Amino acid sequence: MAKRASGTRSTILKVALQLFLKKGYKDVSYEDLIKETGLSKGALYHHFRSKEDLLISTFEFLLEASRQQMTEVPFKKAKDRESFKELIVGSKKEQIKGIKKLLGTKTIKFNKLLFFFEAINENERLKASIMELMKEEMQFLEKCFLNMKKHDTLPKGKDPLIMAESLYWMLQGTEMLMFFLKNNDSEKDFIKIYNKTIDNFFKII
Amino acid sequence: MAKRASGTRSTILKVALQLFLKKGYKDVSYEDLIKETGLSKGALYHHFRSKEDLLISTFEFLLEASRQQMTEVPFKKAKDRESFKELIVGSKKEQIKGIKKLLGTKTIKFNKLLFFFEAINENERLKASIMELMKEEMQFLEKCFLNMKKHDTLPKGKDPLIMAESLYWMLQGTEMLMFFLKNNDSEKDFIKIYNKTIDNFFKII
Amino acid sequence: MAKRASGTRSTILKVALQLFLKKGYKDVSYEDLIKETGLSKGALYHHFRSKEDLLISTFEFLLEASRQQMTEVPFKKAKDRESFKELIVGSKKEQIKGIKKLLGTKTIKFNKLLFFFEAINENERLKASIMELMKEEMQFLEKCFLNMKKHDTLPKGKDPLIMAESLYWMLQGTEMLMFFLKNNDSEKDFIKIYNKTIDNFFKII
Amino acid sequence: MAKRASGTRSTILKVALQLFLKKGYKDVSYEDLIKETGLSKGALYHHFRSKEDLLISTFEFLLEASRQQMTEVPFKKAKDRESFKELIVGSKKEQIKGIKKLLGTKTIKFNKLLFFFEAINENERLKASIMELMKEEMQFLEKCFLNMKKHDTLPKGKDPLIMAESLYWMLQGTEMLMFFLKNNDSEKDFIKIYNKTIDNFFKII
DNA sequence: AATGAATGAGCGTTCATTCAT
DNA sequence: AATGAATGAACGCTCATTCAT
Numbered sequence: 002m003a004k005r006a007s008g009t010r011s012t013i014l015k016v017a018l019q020l021f022l023k024k025g026y027k028d029v030s031y032e033d034l035i036k037e038t039g040l041s042k043g044a045l046y047h048h049f050r051s052k053e054d055l056l057i058s059t060f061e062f063l064l065e066a067s068r069q070q071m072t073e074v075p076f077k078k079a080k081d082r083e084s085f086k087e088l089i090v091g092s093k094k095e096q097i098k099g100i101k102k103l104l105g106t107k108t109i110k111f112n113k114l115l116f117f118f119e120a121i122n123e124n125e126r127l128k129a130s131i132m133e134l135m136k137e138e139m140q141f142l143e144k145c146f147l148n149m150k151k152h153d154t155l156p157k158g159k160d161p162l163i164m165a166e167s168l169y170w171m172l173q174g175t176e177m178l179m180f181f182l183k184n185n186d187s188e189k190d191f192i193k194i195y196n197k198t199i200d201n202f203f204k205i206i
Numbered sequence: 207m208a209k210r211a212s213g214t215r216s217t218i219l220k221v222a223l224q225l226f227l228k229k230g231y232k233d234v235s236y237e238d239l240i241k242e243t244g245l246s247k248g249a250l251y252h253h254f255r256s257k258e259d260l261l262i263s264t265f266e267f268l269l270e271a272s273r274q275q276m277t278e279v280p281f282k283k284a285k286d287r288e289s290f291k292e293l294i295v296g297s298k299k300e301q302i303k304g305i306k307k308l309l310g311t312k313t314i315k316f317n318k319l320l321f322f323f324e325a326i327n328e329n330e331r332l333k334a335s336i337m338e339l340m341k342e343e344m345q346f347l348e349k350c351f352l353n354m355k356k357h358d359t360l361p362k363g364k365d366p367l368i369m370a371e372s373l374y375w376m377l378q379g380t381e382m383l384m385f386f387l388k389n390n391d392s393e394k395d396f397i398k399i400y401n402k403t404i405d406n407f408f409k410i411i
Numbered sequence: 412m413a414k415r416a417s418g419t420r421s422t423i424l425k426v427a428l429q430l431f432l433k434k435g436y437k438d439v440s441y442e443d444l445i446k447e448t449g450l451s452k453g454a455l456y457h458h459f460r461s462k463e464d465l466l467i468s469t470f471e472f473l474l475e476a477s478r479q480q481m482t483e484v485p486f487k488k489a490k491d492r493e494s495f496k497e498l499i500v501g502s503k504k505e506q507i508k509g510i511k512k513l514l515g516t517k518t519i520k521f522n523k524l525l526f527f528f529e530a531i532n533e534n535e536r537l538k539a540s541i542m543e544l545m546k547e548e549m550q551f552l553e554k555c556f557l558n559m560k561k562h563d564t565l566p567k568g569k570d571p572l573i574m575a576e577s578l579y580w581m582l583q584g585t586e587m588l589m590f591f592l593k594n595n596d597s598e599k600d601f602i603k604i605y606n607k608t609i610d611n612f613f614k615i616i
Numbered sequence: 617m618a619k620r621a622s623g624t625r626s627t628i629l630k631v632a633l634q635l636f637l638k639k640g641y642k643d644v645s646y647e648d649l650i651k652e653t654g655l656s657k658g659a660l661y662h663h664f665r666s667k668e669d670l671l672i673s674t675f676e677f678l679l680e681a682s683r684q685q686m687t688e689v690p691f692k693k694a695k696d697r698e699s700f701k702e703l704i705v706g707s708k709k710e711q712i713k714g715i716k717k718l719l720g721t722k723t724i725k726f727n728k729l730l731f732f733f734e735a736i737n738e739n740e741r742l743k744a745s746i747m748e749l750m751k752e753e754m755q756f757l758e759k760c761f762l763n764m765k766k767h768d769t770l771p772k773g774k775d776p777l778i779m780a781e782s783l784y785w786m787l788q789g790t791e792m793l794m795f796f797l798k799n800n801d802s803e804k805d806f807i808k809i810y811n812k813t814i815d816n817f818f819k820i821i
Numbered sequence: 822a823a824t825g826a827a828t829g830a831g832c833g834t835t836c837a838t839t840c841a842t
Numbered sequence: 843a844a845t846g847a848a849t850g851a852a853c854g855c856t857c858a859t860t861c862a863t
Contacts (some may be wrong), residue, residue, distance in 0.1 A: 009847075027232045031833065035256070040358050041849045042834085048847090052833065114382075115323040121385060122230055122320060128386055153262055163406050170379030170403070171372055177319075180326060181333050206410050214822080246824045247859090253822095257858060381853065419826075435737055437642045441854065451828045452855080458826090462854065524792075525733040530729060531795060532640055538796055573816050577786055578815070584785030587729075591743050592738060608785070611778050616820050624843080645836065656845045657838090663843095667837060824863080832856070838845075 010048045013038055017059045019104045022111035026056055026119040053124055058118050063100075068100045071141060079145035081154040087197045088145065093195050097188050108186035114177060139169045156206055168202050170171050215253045217243055222264045222311045227316035231261055231324040258329055265325050265332055268305075268342050271340050275304045276346060284350035286359040291404045293350065298400050302393050313391035319382060344374045361411055420458045423448055427469045429514045432521035436466055436529040463534055470530050473510075474540050478510045481551060489555035491564040496609045498555065503605050507598050518596035524587060549579045566616055578612050625663045627653055632674045641671055641734040668739055675735050679714075679745050685714045686756060694760035696769040698744045700816045703760065708810050712803050723801035729792060739796035754784045771821055783817050 016037045020029040031042055031052070038045070049055040074092045079085040101109055120127050144159035155164075175198045182190050221242045225234040236257070239250055254260040279297045284290040306314055325332050327385035360369075380403045387395050426447045435445040441452055442464070448455070488576045489495040511519055530537050556571035558570040565574075585608045592600050631652045635644040649660055664670040689707045694700040696753070716724055735742050761776035770779075790813045798803050 012246055027326070028327070030831075032831085043836090043850065044848050046834070047849095101400060112323065112327065114319065115327060118317065118385060119230070122233075122317070132386055159410055163409050167406050167410050170377075171375045172379070173382060174363040174375030174377070174379035178377060180323060181337055201372050204368050205364055205372050237857085237860090247826095248824050249863090250822070251859075435734070438737070440852075442852080453826050453829065456855070457828095469818070498847090522733065522737065524729070525737060528727065528730040528733060528795060529640070532643075532727065541797055569820055573819050577816050577820050578787045581782055582785075582787030582791035583792060584788070587788060590733060591747055611782050614778050615774055615782050645835085646838090657847095658840090658845050661838075661845075826861090826863105828858105828860075830857090833854100835853070836851090837849105840847090842845080842847105 009040065009044065012044060013048055013105050014041070014059055014062050017055050017178070018063055019106065019109075020112060021056070021059060021116050021120075022109070023085075024113045025112060026123060057119055057124055057127065060127055061130065062103075064134055065097060066099055066103055067134060067148065068083050070096050071097060071137065074141065076141060076144045079148050080152045081149065085145055085149060086196065086203075089142075090192060090195050093191055097191060099190075106186075110187055112180055114180065129159055135169075139165050143168055159206065165206065168199070171198050171202060207319065211288050214245065214249060218245065218253055218260070219264055219267050220309050222260055223268055224311065224314075226264060227262070227314070227318060230317060231328060244246045259385045261325055262329055262332065266335065267308075269335050271304055271308055272301060272339060273342065275301050276342065278280060279383060281346060281349040282353055284353050286354065287408050290350055290359075291401065291408075294404060295346075295397060295400050298396055299393075302396060306393075313393070315392055317385055318387065340374075344370050347374055364411065369411065373404070376403050376407060419450065419454065423450070423455060423465070423605065424469055424472050427465050427516050428473055429516060429519075431469060431526050432523060433465070434520070435522060435525045436533060444494075455541055466530055467534055467537065470537055471540065472513075472613075475543055476509055476513055477506060477544060481547065486550065486551060486554040487558055489558050490562045491559065492613050495555055495559060496606065496613075499609060500602060500605050503601055504598075507601060509572050511598075514567055518598075520597055524590065547577075548614055549575050569616065575615065578609070581608050581612060618792070622733065624655065624659060628655065628660060628663055628675050629674055630719050632670055633678055634724075636671070636674060636723065636731050636735075637724070637728060640727060640730045641738060672739055672742065675742055676745065677718075678751055681714055681718055683752065684712060685711050686752065689756065691756060691759040693764055694763050695767045697818050700760055700769075701718055701811065702763060704757075704784060704814060705810050708736075709803075711765060712806060716803075723803075725802055726811055727795055729795065754780050754807065757784055774821065783814070786813050786817060 017034060020033055020037060020049070024033075031045060034040075034045055035042060036190065039092070045055075049058060071092070074088065076088070076096075079088045097109065101107065117131060121131065142165035143161050146155060149155045150161060155161075166184050175194050176191075178194060179187055179190060218239070219353060222234070222239060224241060236247055236250060239245075243250070251262075254263060276297070279293065279300075281293070281395055302314065306312065322336060333380075347370035348366050350361045350368050351360060353358045355366060359404065360366075362378050377400065381396075384392055384395060384401060423444070427439070427444060427529075430443055430447060434443075441455060444450075444455055445452060459468060466607060482500070484498065486498070489498045507519065511517065527541060531541065552569050552575035556574050559565045560571060566573075581592075582605065585604050586601075588604060589597055589600060628649070632644070632649060635648055635652060639648075646657055646660060649655075653660070660670075664673060685706070689703065689710070691703070694703045712724065716722065732746060736746065757780035758776050761770060761779050764770045765776060770776075787810065790809050791806075793809060794802055794805060812818060
């Protein structure tokens, strides 16, 4: 009766996430999943009632990992601009490392946004999850800025919340650029883009 | 570039664009197109060699319209923050009005980003088009900021290009939020989001 | 726009009816239909939106044929027991001939009742159709008996309606026996059973 | 013939019979059986080699019960028309009560004929069983009529065997009507139909 | 220019069955 | 005696595409 932790379920989740991120949800077929997992169709359906169920599980698996990683970041280390940048970029690095570990791959190429949009399009419930995550990520930036305020390393008279939101959307916007790049490993591009965007942010405030 | 569209061809393009924006490329079938255009399968294939061809044509149709609308905006009117905001928001309004006119509908609900990402995923060539458009849009913002500099309505010592890029990505980032809203007519939401984002931008610089 | 009378639709209906009667609805797959019609899956779906749609159409096709055949039977010919039997058996012969013609086959083996029960199980609407047909068939028997009354060839004091119902159910009941027989051509068995049942009926009244 | 059923085996038989009668053989899946029995796939296969084996066992389980019930009916009680009707209807009531007890349910909804036809379609051997049962049921009616003859409560000059066959098929035919009714508990309908049919039978002989 | 009949690969899903534990 | 993970054939159905007219 107790669920055997055979690892099959986890294998499926990893492979599915990998494929969804690489090709998009719609473009991943059960044939693909079978090929990559080495399992049979029946096994996949034994663990996930439908493709949509697999999508939701995969999605939550990814969000959970993101969230877990985020809560471990010590925002108090963000004292000045340099340490803030290090913290954020480092956190992104960790996040990518986490996903790599999650997936058990050495490189990741991902079209995260396509996957996200498709997922939301497919299942209304996922909206709430992703909106909550976005909110938490913004709050994390806000905490950093509040900490920097204490250390007098931010211009006065500027609302930390608004700065956080602004930087957050800048980062989200620039992440779209990932879509236009051809590398098999998106990590370096992510880091480059994050560095550049944070630099720009500090140049304009 | 702008293919002179015969009545039928133009009808197909409009309907296809409408459907792609609403449901995403993958979720639009020829059956949908037939239902909405009132034409036959044969007619659709007579005008567009394949679904991908229709996608490309539709995409270029949209980009061309966006580009055309943009070149008509008198960036010189952006003299101070208020007039800048008016100009940008007004321009967005015009853009939406243009798309509405293009599509011949009174309201538009669109998941532009899903459509964009799917399109790029489907056809490599489209990347170039969209990147070019993004560049032009950023340059337009830059021109506005340069003009404002002349009128001394921007903080000194801040690179107009970097400000333009930053605002651009903020706007792009926040446009993602459109995905999470339920309105049938996205226009009001767009305007609200644009106003808020530009306000925030001016609060932090 | 006007439906081309290409005969494909009719071919599909015939083949489907043949297969449904022989094997039962559930046991007929699209693969079977493809093999027997020589058409492709797409063609089948072009003409019938779903398997259930095909079932309904097939069912109505059969009922319509039964009904049409029945209305042509001259109940006034039923003057005495012998002519009544001839009429009913002849009518059944005609019905079978009609179905053979409908299907374009020389022999029919059918498990009509399995098909009927499955059909009703699959689609509620079909109940009404079949109940109406049953009613009409009973009414036909009643008309015959009324006519025989005029010719004084029936026992007095017996309600023609009740006699009609009784005979009808006897015939329906014995038709079940068809299920237990092995012939490839059910025609002879039908005739034999009908003759025997009508004889028995006259022996007991 | 009557296999002494262990608890589990008996549970499976009951649940299977219940489901087969309600939904038809084809429409009952192992998933359904698991849900209703609370057992695992393995347990089902441990007791019944295959779905067909389960069908056969279920079928024989039902026939055995019917037969057993029938042998207990005291045909000598059928002295006149009224007592005959009481006997037959009472016997049918007992039969239904028996099935209810067998299944451990308070109500039964069953499409017996669909189940029978499907079963025969699935497994040739079952034909013999059911034909034998039918014969026995007819013989039972015949015995009743012979008994009534002794009491001079039947028209003279009419062959009890033929009367028995006739009534039997009338009852079988009208049982088809059960298929068209919507009650969750078929018992009352059965009784009503049986009463009406026997009344009609006596009206025409 | 336009129709719609026909194709067949591919999809997500269900199913009875097997088997290691 | 009983579990439930795993299999893979088969199913109904959708889809972009072709083509004779």
